[in-house]
Amino acid sequence: MEIGLITLAIMLGSLLGWLLKQSLNTQPWVAAPVEEAAHQAPFNANSRLVALTTFLAVATSFFALILSAYSLRMELGDWIPLTEPQLLWTNTTVLVLASIAFQWTRNAAMRGDEAKLKPGLIVTGLLTSAFLIGQYIAWQQLFASGEFITSNPSNAFFFLLTGIHGLHILGGMYVWSRATLKVFGGAADVRESIQLCTIYWHFLLLVWLVLFGLLLST
Amino acid sequence: MGYVSIADRDHEVEHHDPQTFITKYVWSQDHKVIALQYGGTAILVGLVALVLSAMMRLQLGFPDTFSFINPENYYQFVTMHGMIMVIYLLTALFLGGFGNYLIPLMVGSRDMVFPFLNMLSYWVYLLSVIILMISFFVPGGATGAGWTLYPPQAIMPGTPGTDWGILLMLLSLVVFIVAFTMGGLNYVTTVLQARCRGMTLMRMPLSVWGIFIATILGLLAFPALLVSGIMMLLDKAVHTSFFMPAISSMGADPGYSGGSPVLFQHLFWFFGHPEVYIVALPAFGIVSDVLSTHARKNIFGYRMMVWAIIAIGGLSFVVWAHHMYVSGMNPYFGFFFATTTLIIAVPTALKVYNWVLTLWEGNIHLRVPMLFAIGFIFTFIHGGLTGLFLGNVTIDLPLSDTYFVVAHFHMVMGVSPVLVVFAAIYHWWPKISGRMFNEKLGKWHFWTTFLGTYSIYLPMHYLGFQGVPRRYFAMGNTDFLPASAQDLNAVITISALFVAVAQILFFANIIWSLRKGPKADPNPWDATTLEWQTPDTPPKHGNWGHDLPECHRWAYDYSVPGYEDDFIPQNVPADTAPAGRDHGVEH
Numbered sequence: 001m002e003i004g005l006i007t008l009a010i011m012l013g014s015l016l017g018w019l020l021k022q023s024l025n026t027q028p029w030v031a032a033p034v035e036e037a038a039h040q041a042p043f044n045a046n047s048r049l050v051a052l053t054t055f056l057a058v059a060t061s062f063f064a065l066i067l068s069a070y071s072l073r074m075e076l077g078d079w080i081p082l083t084e085p086q087l088l089w090t091n092t093t094v095l096v097l098a099s100i101a102f103q104w105t106r107n108a109a110m111r112g113d114e115a116k117l118k119p120g121l122i123v124t125g126l127l128t129s130a131f132l133i134g135q136y137i138a139w140q141q142l143f144a145s146g147e148f149i150t151s152n153p154s155n156a157f158f159f160l161l162t163g164i165h166g167l168h169i170l171g172g173m174y175v176w177s178r179a180t181l182k183v184f185g186g187a188a189d190v191r192e193s194i195q196l197c198t199i200y201w202h203f204l205l206l207v208w209l210v211l212f213g214l215l216l217s218t
Numbered sequence: 219m220g221y222v223s224i225a226d227r228d229h230e231v232e233h234h235d236p237q238t239f240i241t242k243y244v245w246s247q248d249h250k251v252i253a254l255q256y257g258g259t260a261i262l263v264g265l266v267a268l269v270l271s272a273m274m275r276l277q278l279g280f281p282d283t284f285s286f287i288n289p290e291n292y293y294q295f296v297t298m299h300g301m302i303m304v305i306y307l308l309t310a311l312f313l314g315g316f317g318n319y320l321i322p323l324m325v326g327s328r329d330m331v332f333p334f335l336n337m338l339s340y341w342v343y344l345l346s347v348i349i350l351m352i353s354f355f356v357p358g359g360a361t362g363a364g365w366t367l368y369p370p371q372a373i374m375p376g377t378p379g380t381d382w383g384i385l386l387m388l389l390s391l392v393v394f395i396v397a398f399t400m401g402g403l404n405y406v407t408t409v410l411q412a413r414c415r416g417m418t419l420m421r422m423p424l425s426v427w428g429i430f431i432a433t434i435l436g437l438l439a440f441p442a443l444l445v446s447g448i449m450m451l452l453d454k455a456v457h458t459s460f461f462m463p464a465i466s467s468m469g470a471d472p473g474y475s476g477g478s479p480v481l482f483q484h485l486f487w488f489f490g491h492p493e494v495y496i497v498a499l500p501a502f503g504i505v506s507d508v509l510s511t512h513a514r515k516n517i518f519g520y521r522m523m524v525w526a527i528i529a530i531g532g533l534s535f536v537v538w539a540h541h542m543y544v545s546g547m548n549p550y551f552g553f554f555f556a557t558t559t560l561i562i563a564v565p566t567a568l569k570v571y572n573w574v575l576t577l578w579e580g581n582i583h584l585r586v587p588m589l590f591a592i593g594f595i596f597t598f599i600h601g602g603l604t605g606l607f608l609g610n611v612t613i614d615l616p617l618s619d620t621y622f623v624v625a626h627f628h629m630v631m632g633v634s635p636v637l638v639v640f641a642a643i644y645h646w647w648p649k650i651s652g653r654m655f656n657e658k659l660g661k662w663h664f665w666t667t668f669l670g671t672y673s674i675y676l677p678m679h680y681l682g683f684q685g686v687p688r689r690y691f692a693m694g695n696t697d698f699l700p701a702s703a704q705d706l707n708a709v710i711t712i713s714a715l716f717v718a719v720a721q722i723l724f725f726a727n728i729i730w731s732l733r734k735g736p737k738a739d740p741n742p743w744d745a746t747t748l749e750w751q752t753p754d755t756p757p758k759h760g761n762w763g764h765d766l767p768e769c770h771r772w773a774y775d776y777s778v779p780g781y782e783d784d785f786i787p788q789n790v791p792a793d794t795a796p797a798g799r800d801h802g803v804e805h
Contacts, residue, residue, distance in 0.1 A: 001484055005536070008438060012532050015434065019419070019528060028420040028520055031771035031792040047331045047411040051403045054437065058399060062441035065488065069445060069481060073460065078476030149458055153476065156458040160449070 003071060007064035011057050052196050056203050059168065063207055066164070067214065070157050074218060082154040084215055085141045091134035092212055098127035099198075099205045106198040109191045117190070121180045124201075128173060135166055154218075161211050165204065172200050247333035248759045249318045252340050254650070256314030259340075263347050264307035270299040272718050279711025281692050289691040290378040293362030296689060297379075298354075300365030301387070304493065305394060306347055308635055312500040313398070313436065314343060316642055317405050317429045319650070323749035324426050326414025326767045326789075328760050330404045339404070342397035346390045353379070353386035361387045364689065366486060369461040369479050373454040375468060384454060388447045395440045395447075405433040414748070416769035420524070421788070423747050423773040424517065427524050428503020431531040432496045439492035439535070446485035453477070480545050487538035494631055495534040499527055501638035502569055505591045507773070508641050509573055511745045512588035513580030514784050516774035518572040526565035526572075533562040543611050544618045552611040559609035563602070570599060581777065581784070585743075586660035590641035593668045594634050601630025604679065619689070622682025625675045633671045640667070640724065647731065648738030649749060652756045655731040663723040670717035677706050744785045747773045751787050 073079070105120025139159070142148075149159045179193040246252060274295045277287045287295075318336065322329055330336045353360040362378030363371060371377050373384055409430045413422070422430075449460040453474075461482040462474035510517040517523060539547065539555040573595055582588070604626040607613045617623060640663070647655055685698055693699060741750040753763040767789045775786040778796050786795045 001488065004442070004488065008535055011438065012535070016528065016532065022419045023521065023524060026418070026420045026521075028418075028772040029516065029774070031775070031786075031795070033792055034416040034768050034770060047407050050410050051332065051407045054403050054406050055399075058402075058437045058441060061438045062444060065442050065445045065485065069449065069460070069485060072481050072484070073478060076476055076478055078459075149452070149456055150473075153459055156452065156460060160452070164448075 001068045001072070004061070004065045004068035007060060011060065046192065048192060048196055049199075052199060056200075059203070059207075063164075063211075066157075066161060067210075070161075070214070070218075073153050073157070076153075078152070079154055080152045081218060082142075082147065082152065082158050082215075084158070085138045087134060087138045087141065088212060088215075091131050091138065092208065094127055094134060095131045095205055095208055098124055098131060099201050101127055102194075102198045102201045106194050109194045117183050117194070121176070121183060121194075125173070125176055125180065128169060128176070128201075132166060132169060132173075135162055138162075158215060161215070165208055165211060168204055168207075172197065172204060175200070242759075245337065247329070247337045249322050249330045249333070249336060250650075250757065250759075252336050253315050253317075253319035255340050256318060256343065257311055257316075259344055259347060260307050260311040260315060263302055263351075264311075266351075267299045267302035267307060268718055268721070270295040270302075272715060274299065275711040275714040277691065279708040290359070290362060292691045293364070293689075294354075294360045294378050294383075297362050297364055298350075298360050302350070303632065304365065304497070305391070306350065308497045308631075308639075309398070309436070309493070310343060311639060312497060312635070313405065313429060313433060314340065314401055316425070316500060316504065317401070317433065319646070320425055320749065321405055321408050321429060322412070323752070323757065323761060324423050324747055325409060325412065325417050326748045326762070326769060327408060327412035328762060328766070331407045331412050332404050335400050336404050339397050339401035342393060342400065346393035346397060349386055349390040349393060353383050353390070356382035356386065359383055366483075366490070367450070368486075369450060369453065369477075369482050370463065370465055370474075373450065373462070374465070374472070385451070388451045388454075391443060391447050392451075395444050398436060398440055402433045402437045405429065406437070414766050414769055417748075417788075418769075420521070421769055421772045423503075424506040424520070424523055424527075425500070425503040427527050428499040428501070428506075431527050432499040435492045435499070435531050435534060436496045439489045439496070442485050442489035446482055446489070449485075450482065480542070480547065483542050483545055484539070487541045488535075490541060491538040492531075492534045495530055497631060497635050499531065501594070501635045502527060504642045504645075505594050505638050506569075506573065506576075507747065508587050508591040508645050509576050510774055510776065511645075511743050512583045512585055512591070513577050514583070514744075514776045515576055515580035516772075516776055518575040518578075519568075520772065520774060522568060523572055526568050529565040530562060533558065533565070537562060540609055540614075543614045549611070556609055556611050560606065563606060563609075566602060570595065570602070585644075586655070586657060586664060587641045587645035587743075589661065589664040589668075590637045590644065593664065594637040594641065596668075597629050597637060597671070598634040601626055601628075601634060605630060617682060619687055620682040621678045621686045621688055624688050625678035625682060628678075629675050633675065637668070640664075645743070646749075647728075648742045648755070649740075649752075650756055651731060651735070652738050653731045653735035654738050654742065655727050655735060659723055659727040659730065663720065663727065666720035666723065667717060670713055670720060673713040674710055674717060677710055681706060741787075744783070746771075746775055746785050746787050748788050751789055 101120060101124040105117060105124060108114075108116035108120060139162070142155075142158075147155055149156050175193070176197055179190055179197055182190050182193065242248070243251060246255070273287060274292065276284055277292055318330070321327075358379050358381040360379050361367070361372065361383035363373075363380075363384060367384070367387070373380055379387075409422070409426060446461075449458075452458045453460050453462050457473050459474045459477040461479055462472075462477040463479065464475040465472065506517050506523060537555055537559045539551055540559045543552050543555075577592075584592075604622070608617060608623065608626055644655060644660055647653075681703060684700070684703055686693070686703055693704075738755060740752070740755040743750070748767050748769065749757075751767060752761055768791075769788050770791050771786065771788055773788055775788075775795075777784045778786055780796050
């Protein structure tokens with residue numbers, strides 16, 4: 001459970017630090033005029049970003065706990081390491097490219113360079129779909145060589161981890177499609193949506209790199 | 219740029235127009251209606267669990283008397299009673315119910331930050347409850363694995379409900395976690411982003427603090443249940459071996475090998491222990507506000523109370539294995555977890571001292587909510603002290619799986635939070651409904667419930683010391699138990715039925731209040747917090763009329779010297795009333 005504990009300790013620690021900064025050296029029992037108190041208000045970040053950050057903390061906890069289970073289960077006697085399909089390297093590259101494309105789109109949106117939004121979003125969508133299809137093909141390759149989910153615990157974890165990561169990407173694709181429809185519908189301000197999507201994409205790339213590294217090394 | 223809260227923006231006002239009946243009461247996005255939907259559903263499903271506990275007690279008090287209770291049924295009753303009470307009643311009621319109702323009103327917001335997500339959260343929760351209820355009626359019935367759902371027995375033949383019951387149970391939990399996450403994101407974001415002008419974090423009432431930290435615990439801990447639930451679903455449905463060891467079942471080989479049941483226990487309790495505090499922290503917060511209001515005195519040590527809530531929240535993640543002393547884990551782990559468990563008693567005891575010190579020299583009004591809040595202090599100290607026994611490995615080993623454990627967790631996690639639930643409902647009922655309840659009926663409800671629960675659970679401690687094992691359908695021939703143990707069991711059953719029936723007083727009071735109750739004053743308890751300062755009672759959609767409130771002081775300005783009233787609401791400016799407790803006080 002060390003992985004889960006350390007991850008949680010980092011997340012709770014940063015929350016604790018922020019809370020202490022808010023609450024140390026205050027004298028709540030002293031009534032003060034409103035202006036004075038208002039300056040102690042929280043960061044100005046917008047609510048969607050706060051909600052997304054909170055959700056990423058939930059997802060981090062989720063993946064960290066699966067990895068905890070992975071490391072505990074691995075130590076039991078019947079673990080036979082799985083040889084991952086080489087295709088995963090290609091998929092990883094595609095996902096990295098998707099993240100880069102989204103970042104490029106986001107930068108364009110921030111500059112107000114609206115001509116680049118449509119191609120940027122389309123390329124990102126295509127690359128991300130390619131990643132999902134690639135993952136599916138990797139599954140098929142494993143099935144073809146007789147590696148099923150029940151063959152060994154390492155297989156079970158492989159399918160579980162890639163499956164759950166894929167589901168998170170699918171969820172992201174839903175939000176991506178809404179942002180893309182907005183852009184094609186000529187909506188005025190899509191900067192926020194694109195910004196948040198980009199953060200989510202980078203997060204899922206990071207998760208995938210950790211998962212992939214772990215799968216390769218064990 | 220100055221701080222402008224979301225709810226401060228003008229366009230928000232226009233969103234809160236009157237609507238049709240359906241959008242107002244069914245597909246509602248108003249946090250108060252959603253709170254009532256959450257609360258109502260939770261209490262309804264809690265009544266189901268109450269009936270289940272009555273059935274269990276009938277069997278234990280009078281074995282071989284009731285033909286409709288057989289061993290399979292009994293285990294299903296035990297399992298569903300525990301699961302419903304912990305997750306679907308207490309978690310949903312404290313966070314979905316009180317969290318939804320109180321957060322926006324107490325921090326001075328018009329609504330949750332994401333009202334649509336909030337509505338979705340309720341309906342997904344309702345779906346999880348429906349799935350759970352369906353599991354009573356599928357072939358084989360609900361699961362009887364115990365609320366901890368330990369493998370391998372949870373999914374092997376021989377346990378009731380291993381065909382469909384366990385699948386629906388796990389599915390329902392997964393759906394519940396989705397609902398909780400949607401709600402939780404809302405509560406956290408609303409507390410961080412939508413507080414009214416002047417409402418700094420350290421001016422928030424402790425109810426909001428408790429709900430806020432409990433929500434964070436839930437968001438980080440429920441994933442552990444989700445992970446174990448998904449893995450167990452795979453073990454059951456496609457025969458992976460995450461948790462299932464090589465095992466033969468009735469002469470056949472079900473095809474499992476090498477899995478670890480203890481791994482499940484680790485994941486489950488990694489969720490399960492924070493869950494205790496997901497229920498307890500909102501209760502701590504609410505009880506602080508109720509005590510302070512009805513004792514006409516500021517809460518003792520407000521900052522310490524906040525930090526204690528935070529400390530308890532953090533520590534609750536490193537004590538989980540004290541539920542597993544008998545699982546065969548490394549004894550050194552047991553030592554570590556006993557230490558952390560005893561450390562968590564420090565901030566908890568701090569809170570108890572502060573509650574008692576709040577009462578000291580207060581102007582105590584023993585109204586119904588106050589009675590329940592003081593009752594909570596008793597039951598919580600009681601359950602907390604037995605926790606010190608069970609937290610120590612050497613004392614836990616002989617007491618494990620006896621009725622001492624049942625008595626402990628029912629005092630600390632059953633009776634105590636439920637007393638706070640009642641305190642909170644009676645306290646906020648005038649605001650929720652706009653009508654007063656019947657004081658006399660409420661007092662009868664308190665005394666029957668409070669004394670009744672003691673007569674249920676005190677004898678159970680004794681039974682536990684005698685070695686009566688929990689979870690058993692019948693004792694059979696057990697030489698070490700005196701015959702009087704059975705007599706005591708019959709007494710407990712009679713008390714339990716009495717307490718269950720006494721809850722009719724509560725529902726009668728609600729019905730009486732809705733039909734005949736006198737109209738409530740907007741602020742009948744002379745409380746300081748913002749929810750009592752709304753222009754309408756009950757508050758309309760949008761809560762505050764045209765102008766949002768401004769917060770000028772903390773929530774505990776009671777009996778401030780030099781002010782004509784014995785309370786100063788949070789929205790009274792500093793220059794029209796004394797500037798807080800320090801006024802006129804020599805240091």
